Amino acid sequence: xxxxxxxxxxPTRHSAGPRRSEASHAAILDAAEAILAERGxxxxxxxxxxxxxGAGKPTLYRWWPxxxxxxxxxYDRRKHRELPDHDTGDLAGDLLAVLADLWxxxxxxxxxxxxxxxxxxxxxxxxxxxxxAGQWTAPNFSLTPIFDRAxxxxxxxxxxxxxxxxxxxxxxxxxxxxxxxxxPADLPGLxxxxxxxxxxxxx
Amino acid sequence: xxxxxxxxxxPTRHSAGPRRSEASHAAILDAAEAILAERGxxxxxxxxxxxxxGAGKPTLYRWWPxxxxxxxxxYDRRKHRELPDHDTGDLAGDLLAVLADLWxxxxxxxxxxxxxxxxxxxxxxxxxxxxxAGQWTAPNFSLTPIFDRAxxxxxxxxxxxxxxxxxxxxxxxxxxxxxxxxxPADLPGLxxxxxxxxxxxxx
Numbered sequence: 001x002x003x004x005x006x007x008x009x010x011p012t013r014h015s016a017g018p019r020r021s022e023a024s025h026a027a028i029l030d031a032a033e034a035i036l037a038e039r040g041x042x043x044x045x046x047x048x049x050x051x052x053x054g055a056g057k058p059t060l061y062r063w064w065p066x067x068x069x070x071x072x073x074x075y076d077r078r079k080h081r082e083l084p085d086h087d088t089g090d091l092a093g094d095l096l097a098v099l100a101d102l103w104x105x106x107x108x109x110x111x112x113x114x115x116x117x118x119x120x121x122x123x124x125x126x127x128x129x130x131x132x133a134g135q136w137t138a139p140n141f142s143l144t145p146i147f148d149r150a151x152x153x154x155x156x157x158x159x160x161x162x163x164x165x166x167x168x169x170x171x172x173x174x175x176x177x178x179x180x181x182x183x184p185a186d187l188p189g190l191x192x193x194x195x196x197x198x199x200x201x202x203x
Numbered sequence: 204x205x206x207x208x209x210x211x212x213x214p215t216r217h218s219a220g221p222r223r224s225e226a227s228h229a230a231i232l233d234a235a236e237a238i239l240a241e242r243g244x245x246x247x248x249x250x251x252x253x254x255x256x257g258a259g260k261p262t263l264y265r266w267w268p269x270x271x272x273x274x275x276x277x278y279d280r281r282k283h284r285e286l287p288d289h290d291t292g293d294l295a296g297d298l299l300a301v302l303a304d305l306w307x308x309x310x311x312x313x314x315x316x317x318x319x320x321x322x323x324x325x326x327x328x329x330x331x332x333x334x335x336a337g338q339w340t341a342p343n344f345s346l347t348p349i350f351d352r353a354x355x356x357x358x359x360x361x362x363x364x365x366x367x368x369x370x371x372x373x374x375x376x377x378x379x380x381x382x383x384x385x386x387p388a389d390l391p392g393l394x395x396x397x398x399x400x401x402x403x404x405x406x
Binding site for chain 1 (some may be wrong): 227260316319320322324325326327329331332335350363364368369370372373374375377378379381382383384392393396399400401
């Protein structure tokens with residue numbers, strides 16, 4: 001039964017189950033985040049991340065189809081750590097609070113430039129672009145609970161309208177980030193104009 | 204009086220006045236457009252454009268502070284040649300017509316990828332980003348006459364609201380371009396949701 005020749009891939013990696021897998025996933029994200037901090041986005045290759053995390057490149061490819069997907073998950077994890085949800089009981093109030101946090105996060109940490117870089121890089125790679133294109137409709141996207149609550153309260157009654165408004169907010173965030181215009185003084189006007197009259201019309 | 208050594212820069216370039224200057228400006232844009240078509244955005248250097256146009260690099264720098272500004276003017280010139288304005292007498296109608304043209308132009312010609320490339324490249328260069336940030340408020344921007352007419356007709360009564368709506372439209376255009384989602388079937392919903400109730404509220 002014993003085999004003196006070690007297998008090419010350690011079987012424990014495959015048999016350790018979800019707990020080991022989650023730890024490895026987190027270790028890879030930690031390694032990627034450390035490399036980003038030290039060497040910037042240009043230094044983040046799958047090779048460098050795998051070496052630092054003590055993982056195999058195939059493991060990375062199992063979870064992330066490309067560099068953009070990995071960069072985006074590192075970015076998202078940090079964003080979720082640093083930005084709380086805000087439940088103010090009101091659509092405009094929620095949007096103002098969450099967007100003020102997000103714009104500050106983009107302005108005052110390297111995250112803004114990093115995220116703009118992810119969008120820019122994805123323009124040369126259709127698979128990467130598909131990754132960022134799906135982000136704003138994901139259940140864990142920061143705007144999702146805001147519009148879900150607005151529908152639950154009856155502030156908005158049409159799910160299609162809620163989704164389109166959410167996309168306008170995501171689009172404006174990108175536009176302001178990519179044109180370097182993240183002035184928080186603009187937020188009340190932007191939110192009020194988008195939401196104007198919607199709840200009142202139904203009130 | 205005669206000088207057998209030719210001057211380093213031809214003095215006629217400086218003394219020929221606005222007509223010569225305009226011709227030279229157009230010749231440089233033509234040269235840049237030809238280089239773009241042949242070699243793509245990566246081949247467009249000020250050096251290559253100057254050589255092909257028979258102009259000096261200082262002449263290029265007089266009109267365009269950087270590559271992005273030149274790329275953007277080539278792109279804008281072609282856009283204005285190919286896309287007509289549409290005066291349908293109605294804000295939603297104008298938007299639908301102009302956006303359908305723009306999205307088709309982006310989908311079906313190299314212009315879409317070129318413009319996405321300009322936005323991406325500008326993320327690494329603050330001066331270039333300032334150029335693209337100013338584009339949507341320019342008088343010759345394609346959305347400007349649409350919102351000016353809506354104000355003139357009284358469809359919109361608040362110039363600040365008109366400007367913010369214009370920015371949401373510009374933002375959504377970028378978002379759809381950069382995420383590769385230029386499906387014309389989405390346009391009626393996007394326009395209707397943004398405009399919904401605005402003219403009715405005042406009607």
